[in-house]
Amino acid sequence: MRTTGLSRQLALSLSGMVLGVMLLLHAGFYLFYAIVMRVNPALVSPTMDSWPPTPSEWALIATLTVLGLFLAVNTALRLSRRILQPLNSVAQGARQLARGDLSVRASTEDRSLGEAVGLVDDFNSMAERLERMTRELVTWNAAIAHELRTPVTILRGRLQGLAEGVFEPDEALFRSLLAQVEGLSRLIDDLRTLSLADSGHLSLHRTRVDMAAEIRAIVDLMAPELRAAGLEVQLALEAGPLHCDAARLRQVVLALLENARRHASPGPLRISTAHINAEFVLRVEDAGPGISEELAAHIFEAFVRGEESRSRQSGGTGLGLAVVRAIVQAHHGRVACQPGTHGGTCFSVSLPDAPDEDSAASGSPPPG
Ligand SMILES: Nc1ncnc2c1ncn2[C@@H]1O[C@H](COP(=O)(O)OP(=O)(O)OP(=O)(O)O)[C@@H](O)[C@H]1O
Ligand SMILES: [Mg+2]
Numbered sequence: 294m295r296t297t298g299l300s301r302q303l304a305l306s307l308s309g310m311v312l313g314v315m316l317l318l319h320a321g322f323y324l325f326y327a328i329v330m331r332v333n334p335a336l337v338s339p340t341m342d343s344w345p346p347t348p349s350e351w352a353l354i355a356t357l358t359v360l361g362l363f364l365a366v367n368t369a370l371r372l373s374r375r376i377l378q379p380l381n382s383v384a385q386g387a388r389q390l391a392r393g394d395l396s397v398r399a400s401t402e403d404r405s406l407g408e409a410v411g412l413v414d415d416f417n418s419m420a421e422r423l424e425r426m427t428r429e430l431v432t433w434n435a436a437i438a439h440e441l442r443t444p445v446t447i448l449r450g451r452l453q454g455l456a457e458g459v460f461e462p463d464e465a466l467f468r469s470l471l472a473q474v475e476g477l478s479r480l481i482d483d484l485r486t487l488s489l490a491d492s493g494h495l496s497l498h499r500t501r502v503d504m505a506a507e508i509r510a511i512v513d514l515m516a517p518e519l520r521a522a523g524l525e526v527q528l529a530l531e532a533g534p535l536h537c538d539a540a541r542l543r544q545v546v547l548a549l550l551e552n553a554r555r556h557a558s559p560g561p562l563r564i565s566t567a568h569i570n571a572e573f574v575l576r577v578e579d580a581g582p583g584i585s586e587e588l589a590a591h592i593f594e595a596f597v598r599g600e601e602s603r604s605r606q607s608g609g610t611g612l613g614l615a616v617v618r619a620i621v622q623a624h625h626g627r628v629a630c631q632p633g634t635h636g637g638t639c640f641s642v643s644l645p646d647a648p649d650e651d652s653a654a655s656g657s658p659p660p661g
Pocket of ligand 1 (some may be wrong): 613
């Protein structure tokens with residue numbers, strides 16, 4: 294049996310109790326008179342309208358009342374214990390939660406009281422969410438500090454060397470300093486986009502855009518780098534207008550192409566767009582080395598990276614795909630990472646084709 298409502302339980306229990314008391318009364322009176330009339334009829338009133346009752350009748354009334362009361366108190370106590378146990382558990386849990394113990398969970402021994410079970414389950418999922426958010430916050434802070442430390446250390450070392458005359462101020466040095474500063478500003482931009490998306494304030498400036506033309510322009514711009522990475526771009530773009538924030542979607546395409554350039558093996562890189570069932574679908578598929586199933590399940594989370602890129606010097610921060618997901622979700626779309634048909638990875642982005650009324654004007658809060 295799943296859960297039954299608290300009100301139903303109360304009604305059932307109290308009706309049962311009243312029925313029990315009534316049955317007890319009827320049966321008690323019946324039995325009493327049956328026995329007494331046979332054994333000693335003088336013990337009862339000779340006529341029905343005589344008042345007051347005889348002492349033995351008083352004794353019967355008192356016994357039945359005490360029995361009925363006992364039954365009622367017993368039922369009420371048992372019922373209140375069943376109701377109070379989960380409530381007390383939640384109250385105690387809330388007190389512990391307020392003291393900072395986020396691992397606390399409430400429990401209920403009796404899962405037949407629907408509302409009480411609902412309360413306990415809701416409390417537990419709230420505590421779980423709080424615990425997860427706190428854990429994520431700690432991880433985030435550590436990851437951000439880690440990502441900031443490397444460029445800042447390099448910048449400090451080089452600038453100190455320049456100030457003390459250890460380094461010659463030449464173009465190569467300034468370019469490497471500039472690269473560190475660019476990396477830092479990209480990190481800050483990504484973090485800003487993610488925090489705006491998290492708080493539901495990632496504003497979109499939607500216009501009608503031909504994404505096919507936008508993608509072709511980006512590919513042209515990146516062609517030398519993609520070629521240098523051994524990638525042979527194959528385009529299958531379906532022209533057609535899309536109601537979206539062009540700048541943000543360019544950011545999505547750039548992040549996916551940049552990932553292919555940095556993480557994919559040399560070979561064909563297929564980029565396709567299609568308008569299918571009121572959805573715009575963009576696919577970017579490479580030819581290897583692919584992403585394992587376990588990693589693919591978390592690849593859109595911030596700071597998640599494969600072992601390869603973690604160990605490599607050129608490895609990024611692991612924010613690129615998190616930003617992609619945040620932008621796509623702000624458009625009420627979906628992202629996916631699946632094994633490609635040629636041994637590589639296929640990233641797909643699906644966006645609703647039709648402008649939706651509530652978010653078409655300016656921004657749109659991302660779900661969760
Ligand atoms: N096309 C791909 N082929 C193989 N692995 C990939 C591919 N794209 C992404 N990855 C893996 O997914 C991880 C996360 O990608 P993401 O773009 O979020 O971060 P990143 O590229 O490491 O850093 P950045 O923040 O600079 O983009 C990468 O580190 C890499 O391990
Ligand atoms: Mg990336």
